[in-house]
Amino acid sequence: MADLHSPYQNSQAFQLYTSNTDGKAKIAGYVASLAHHRFGQQGVLLDLGAGDGLLTKELAPTFSKIIAVERDPVFKDALGSIANVQPVIARMEELELPRSSYDVALLSYSFTGVLEGERERFLTRLWRAKSPNGFVLAVTFQDGCRWDRFADEIYSALGKTRSGGTRYHMRELQRCGWRAEVIRSIPTQIWAPNIEGLIDVLEYFFAKTDGEREIYRELAQSILPSYVDAGPEGSTGVDVVEDVLLIQPEHES
Ligand SMILES: C[S@@+](CC[C@H](N)C(=O)[O-])C[C@H]1O[C@@H](n2cnc3c(N)ncnc32)[C@H](O)[C@@H]1O
Secondary structure (H helix, E strand, C coil), X not given: CCCECCHHHHHHHHHHHHCCECHHHHHHHHHHHHHHHHHCCCCEEEEECCCCCHHHHHHHHHCCEEEEEXXXXXXXXXXXXXXXXXXXXXXXXXXXXXXXXXXXXXXXXXXXXXXXXXXXXXXXXHHHCEEEEEEEEEEEECCCCHHHHHHHHHHHHHCCCCCCCHHXXXXXXXXXXXXXXXEEEEEEEEEECCHHHHHXXXXXXXXXXXXXXXXXXXXXXXXXXXXXXXXXXXXXXXXXXXXXXXXXECCCC
């Protein structure tokens, strides 16, 4: 696999994406309002699959403490540099979670990273560890939004199976004895100065190897123009609808 991109290249590509979207700020605004309503500034956030910490950083002022769990060590320093944040480099399935260790758990675009065979056990342990008034949220894209349709075309060309989206989450959670309710749908956008720039920004999602990169770039050149709208300050953007899901066991044990 000589052409597999390094974790560092992937983290650079992820950061290019996160700095060209209003999604993280908007999601943080909504999650912060929910948490503030229930816990004031005193809540503890368990940020599961925290990535580069952009979302974590936006949330930091609302919580007294954030435990940011991330399996990729490349993000450790970025997470550790945020005030109030305790980075934990681990797979979330492996966490030891004492009772009442958090008030809000957030799985923003990370539930799909939990190994399928371990989801049920992980969710059971996660639920037992929340504070009495705590809650668990997941964030994913809305099926059928522009972003989803564009991504579907690219994934088919790459011959790759896609996971994610609200329907996927509902189905997978149900399989584990859980249910999900969409509590907010947030219109967001990913943008760049022009189509060429947008192709670069979106590369993170599709191209982990040089072969995939070639297929992605060629197809994106021809189809991306039909998915874009005007972005901020004369830029070009693709619209995304992001769903915030409240997730809980079907039956309390
Ligand atoms: C798409 S990023 C989302 C980052 C951030 N939550 C956000 O919304 O911007 C998903 C992150 O979750 C991490 N991740 C996926 N599965 C994980 C797991 N099982 N345990 C810990 N981290 C995981 C990945 O390494 C990646 O950094």
